Amino acid sequence: MNTSATPFRCGYVAIVGRPNVGKSTLMNQLIGAKVSITSRKAQTTRHRITGIQTVADAQFIYVDTPGFQTRHSNALNKTLNKTVTNTVISADVILFIVEAGSFGAADEQVLALLPKNVPVVLVINKSDRAKDKAVLMPFAQSVASKFNFAAVVPVSAKQRFQLDALEQEIKRHLPENEAVFGPDDITDRSEKFLAAEIVREKLFRFVGEELPYTSTVLVEKFEQEGALRRVFCAILVDRDAHKAMIIGGKGARLKEISTQARLDMEKLFGGPVYLEIWVKVKSGWADNEAGLRAYGYE
Secondary structure (H helix, E strand, C coil), rough: CCCCCCCCCCEEEEEEECCCCCHHHHHHHCCCCCCCCCCEEEEEEEEEEEEEEEHHHHEEEEEEECCCCCCCCCCHHHHHHHHHHHHHHHHCEEEEECCCCHHHHHHHHCCCCCCCCCCEEEEEEEEHHHCCCHHHHHHHHHHCCCCCCCEECCCCCCCCCHHHHHHHHHHHHCCEEECCCCCCCCECHHHHHHHHHHHHHHHHHHHHHHCCCEEEEEEEEEEEEEEEEEEEEEEEEEEEEHHHHHHHHHHHHHHHHHHHHHHHHHHHHCEEEEEEEEEEEEECHHHHHHHHHCCCCC
């Protein structure tokens, strides 16, 4: 509750950029909780995921979007790109994330989507990795010259460098509004959705580059008995070879995915979790629009 003379501000902040620039890591750090999955593998985020942070005089409703897809043109990627486009249209503030020292055609394509009537903050992530700090300023000036940005903020999401400065900059551009969510809410997504995302993150982490992009996770049953949650998940893949890859020798890889996913769920949900995961082969799921809607893709 805001009791000061300062007006309360609240609005939607879209986080956009090409795949793998650190959008999900940035959102998780800003809200102080892990609600969006992260991976070194590009194209990890597939849904519009909302993270909420409430302070004394503002509520930031961050929307992490899929990286804009340029490499593949299947139904899944067309759906992801539509999600990005719809999100920027409805945002109050946009964070355009680029990687320090790297700006290419994929970044240009995202930049072309940005509306001219919404404040856009250029966020230069991974600034701590720039070997020669002297080149960071000319790089920032070069990118800043391409669009009428409201501000330019170099950050390191992982190291939390300059995140307070970024938050203040965002707050300046938020509209004066009452809070939309409760003060303790951190996401508008259900525990069932978050459980699927956690399993998908571990899938990318432990199978990595070996696993093709066309895999997803369905929670087939989610039950709660007191503090205990029982979660039953299916990993969908395109081919039998992918199934064998995930299961691993004597089931070792699937066991590791399950263990790490369960530990993350227990941390996020604040209670014990019983988790069962199995792998199913469903050819062509990523290029079936009706199927995508059934699997929760907008």
